[in-house]
Amino acid sequence: MSSPSDLPLLRVEKVSHAYSPETPVLAPVSFDVADGEFVCIVGTSGSGKSTLLRIIGGLVEAKAGAVWLAGALSTEPHPEIGFVFQKTNLMPWRTALENVLLPLELLGPITPTHRSQAMALLELVGLADSAHSFPAQLSGGMAQRLVLARALVRHPRLLLLDEPFGALDALTRERLNLELLRIQTSQQQTVVMVTHSINEAVFLGDRVLVLGEQPGRILAEIHVDLPRPRNLALMGSEKFGALATEIRRHIGLVEG
Numbered sequence: 001m002s003s004p005s006d007l008p009l010l011r012v013e014k015v016s017h018a019y020s021p022e023t024p025v026l027a028p029v030s031f032d033v034a035d036g037e038f039v040c041i042v043g044t045s046g047s048g049k050s051t052l053l054r055i056i057g058g059l060v061e062a063k064a065g066a067v068w069l070a071g072a073l074s075t076e077p078h079p080e081i082g083f084v085f086q087k088t089n090l091m092p093w094r095t096a097l098e099n100v101l102l103p104l105e106l107l108g109p110i111t112p113t114h115r116s117q118a119m120a121l122l123e124l125v126g127l128a129d130s131a132h133s134f135p136a137q138l139s140g141g142m143a144q145r146l147v148l149a150r151a152l153v154r155h156p157r158l159l160l161l162d163e164p165f166g167a168l169d170a171l172t173r174e175r176l177n178l179e180l181l182r183i184q185t186s187q188q189q190t191v192v193m194v195t196h197s198i199n200e201a202v203f204l205g206d207r208v209l210v211l212g213e214q215p216g217r218i219l220a221e222i223h224v225d226l227p228r229p230r231n232l233a234l235m236g237s238e239k240f241g242a243l244a245t246e247i248r249r250h251i252g253l254v255e256g
């Protein structure tokens with residue numbers, strides 16, 4: 001008999017999708033994510049990565065297949081799932097702190113405990129000094145960290161990240177990758193992250209799923225057996241380079 005701990009936190013089972021009958025966007029896609037695991041999804045533009053993430057988050061209904069969260073069928077937005085979208089969708093008239101509190105406000109009245117939880121999260125993402133700033137007063141990287149704090153405020157068991165750092169410069173992106181790793185380690189957070197950056201996927205992930213296009217399907221699953229904790233120096237290692245090349249080969253960027 002299986003115990004709940006044997007169950008994957010997330011099971012994506014033969015999920016397929018089409019926005020119109022003549023153009024399938026996702027072929028049946030299946031994979032599991034274990035509790036505490038960090039899974040990255042890479043693939044060319046239009047391969048259905050955001051669609052897949054939205055189906056997992058219950059924001060788009062799959063045409064076929066099922067999404068299971070801790071063994072229970074998941075069909076709509078779930079309080080145990082935090083989502084960071086491809087574009088920041090902060091409320092411009094609310095301060096940083098008020099933006100983080102928003103998901104809690106939807107559940108009921110805000111208490112002093114909620115406020116201190118939100119402040120602790122702002123601290124975690126390095127924004128304690130900007131708690132009373134408005135989004136327009138934040139840099140791009142700060143806004144992304146704020147979105148991350150907001151996604152974490154309900155202590156989601158599963159965090160879905162859709163290219164959270166895609167619009168940022170390379171230096172800010174590297175710094176945020178390190179912060180994300182730190183947060184993920186300290187909270188033992190389960191993460192599924194879509195990224196265009198193969199290096200980012202190898203650096204962060206325990207596993208990388210390579211999605212092929214038209215319709216999107218899993219071409220390869222790469223286990224990233226690099227030691228943790230990870231640091232940026234790892235990117236220069238032979239093993240790191242070999243993993244990145246293997247992924248590029250599956251996407252068709254490297255011959256052989």
Ligand SMILES: Nc1ncnc2c1ncn2[C@@H]1O[C@H](COP(=O)(O)OP(=O)(O)OP(=O)(O)O)[C@@H](O)[C@H]1O
Nearest residue numbers: 019020025043044045046047048049050051052086
């Ligand atoms: N709401 C929608 N209605 C109709 N077609 C859509 C919709 N959203 C996405 N598509 C189409 O579905 C396909 C997959 O889109 P999706 O956004 O999932 O790709 P993606 O892999 O996330 O791309 P990118 O890397 O550019 O973000 C694309 O051909 C896109 O045009």
Ligand SMILES: [Mg+2]
Nearest residue numbers: 049050051086
């Ligand atoms: Mg996308």
